[in-house]
Amino acid sequence: MAKPESIRPAQAQESVADTFPKLLQAHAKTRSARPAMREKDLGIWQTWNWDEVAIEVRALALGLAAKGFKRGDRLAVIGDNRPRLYMAIMAAQCMGGVPVPLYQDAAAEEMVFVLSDAEVSMAVVEDQEQVDKLLEIRDRLPALQAIVYDDPRGMRHYQHDGVYDMAEILGAGRIHHDEHPLFFQSMVDMGRGSDPAIMLYTSGTTGHPKGVLHTYDSMIITARNAANLEGLTEREEVLAYLPMAWVGDNLFSYAQSLVTGFCVSCPESSDTVMTDMREIGPSYYFAPPRVYENLLTQVMIRMEDAGRFKYWLFHYFMNHARRVGTDILEGKPVGFWDRLGYKLGEYLVYGPVKNVLGFTRLKLAYTAGEAIGPELFDFYRAIGVNIKQLYGQTEAYVMVCVHPNDKVKPDTVGVPVPGVEVKIADNGEVLFRGPGTFHSYWKRPDATNETRNAEGWVYSGDAGYFDEDGQLKIIDRAKDVGRLTNGSLFAPKYLENKLKFFQHIKEVVAFGDGQDYTTAFINIDLTAVGNWAEKRGLPYTGYTDLAGQAPVYELIRECIEKMNADLARDPKLHGSQIKRFLILHKELDADDGELTRTRKVRRKFIAERYAPLIEALYDGSQACSIDTVVKFEDGRSGNLRATLQIRDAKTYPAITSEAA
């Protein structure tokens, strides 16, 4: 590909560049011809090198300034991952403004709060869809002066004031630079590491979302520490495909790229991510557990359809890999013949599987957000993918804990990263403190002081403990941890995650705080259970029909009883085995407000919405009717009425730790 040249370490510009605009300018000098961003357009990967990015960002920044964007203003950035939107973030920072990325799939109504709370003065958006949303709510956003769109398709007839094509803004910026050649540099030089650099809204599991302000210092130091810890260089390849409004994307696709100088590629569209993954071959990858689960399920389902020989070959070598693969990955001693067998397996099975998944060049794969099943770790680590759990928060600029390379335990989130201190409060809540700690909540000093105490410790809101290896184990949100009437501990998320490890179960909501026993709502996984039903010749029309069938209830009951048996060994949680359950007639959906945009369960909302069902779970009845309003994708809503069965599951007596 390129001529050999020394790989520059990440610390090269440490001394001078304390803001992202300064880092960008440093890259444009030291590695001007190296690729900075890629985007697949009209079927071909288009590349911007660092020099081109710097020039484009300058034009965009000055263009926005020419339309009235001032130091300290907020710029909304809305759309799929596009190079020009990342450049918009850089441009805002060049002008001393604060970019505010928003979730692109939110409805217009959902955007009103964030846009007005942040008093956004300008918005850079991807396309017509986003422009339409903003125009719809514009009369409630007095501060919004200008909307700039990247993709002109369908925009020809828009005559609204203050709506601009990005090409126009870039042109204005270039003219501005010709007329005032010193202005841009003076704005960049004015930036300080202690300035606010970005505002990311928390997903709002409870109440209104809060704007989390981070300074350049907290972002750059965190990104640099993480890059040093994992040995990231300018040679990494990253695919930016997660929402830009999410703190993780901001760290992995923005801050770390600007700190180390590696190239970020944007997929052609959200439907082509898999193909684009294979073409780019990322070396550094982040995905929520769900993605790894889906990939594994896909591989397994396709292997079920393979011929007998291939089926045997796959399972023979996978068994071998499960036995020795992880040890080889972690550099532990492995016998010669086992190594040879693994080499052969690499050639015949692991290599091709990784290639199909786009993991061929993968050095480091992170996952976070939810607990991840042990069989997932087994599978990926066995075939040589270094998958690790990460524990983080928006308030920490992601990095709190990460698995060490040589000791990955499926049920922990690893050890604190360099520079970050973690301790457990008396009530079991996890506290952390470090360089990435947030500056403040936007306009909410009360909430800031509530979350961070005088010594700088941040209350994470999670309950957890350190295990015997010093690795942190998170059991649940601290406020969700409750007790049953018999006094035993109830950590709903812990139960839910344990159940979600079964491939047939997609979502779970557990109840039990202040009750006599634990119960649960189940969402089945339509792909896996559908496949299972087809194999048995079980006819079904759709999710609702399948979810109500007796054999499916049996299937789920077995899963729950397996978990109950496992839970009986837990010293703290054995009392919270699930006694009764039902399978919901619809999939929990963010559009109905049941999940957050990051697909976390909104417990309180669900409890209110399905109150009759919960009542039925505790009054001993065998069935319950429910009538719910659902929202369709096109915005219309309808009623869904169903009668749900309720079943009992067997529970097991506690096994004391001495016996285990």
Add this chain to the structure above:
Amino acid sequence: MTQHRKIGDVILQAEAISLSFGGVKALSNISLEVREHEILSIIGPNGAGKSSMLNVINGVYHPQQGHVVYRGKTRDRMRPHEAARQGIARTFQNIALFKGMSVLDNIMTGRNLKMRANFIQQALYWGRAQREEIAQRAYVEKIIDFLEIQHIRKTPVGRLPYGLQKRVELARALAAEPTMLLLDEPMAGMNVEEKQDMCRFILDVNDEFGTTIVLIEHDMGVVMDISDRIVVLDYGKKIGDGTPDEIRVNPDVIAAYLGGSH
């Protein structure tokens, strides 16, 4: 959607067309006009002669009486590929794609008319053939982008759901850069969401490329929403011609559809 495009002059006139197959009169004495940049729908019950009319416009059928004037020239007996050369492209009621070929290759066939390289050059992918293919591919990619089918670019057409196949067929028709596009039931068998998408694409094509569109469709909601003008056929005769509002109150049309007096 606000329409700012201008509907121009008449570009195609069918004058007193009569067509029969043996004793069956498919069309009798039908005249209609198509104006530049408009969306014209032809509707009517089953067997009304809609597809026959489209085939006459396209040059597949030759009427026994009457003639077609296209861009001021009266058309002689002609073959369908000549219609294609004059800028008329179409899609079919039953999808007529190459099932075993990828979406990309199917759309590339729509560019066939633009290729000038000879058979040997194309077979060897050499010289002019290579340059041409690259240029044509660039255009095809624009259409893929326009119709948002990037994710199925390399998928064999036979593996796609029906709604997407319809979209691919539209893509292939667009690849010929037509001035007039004939769509034979573009939304048959689609669900509501697919129909909405298809409507949006038809309007976008009309809007972005200024393509004149003649379509046959059964879904009245769709027809009333997107058409500039509607022609109604019944038993081979024209019983209505006008804007959607006019058609909605036309007593003959109401009778034909509700099965009034015959």
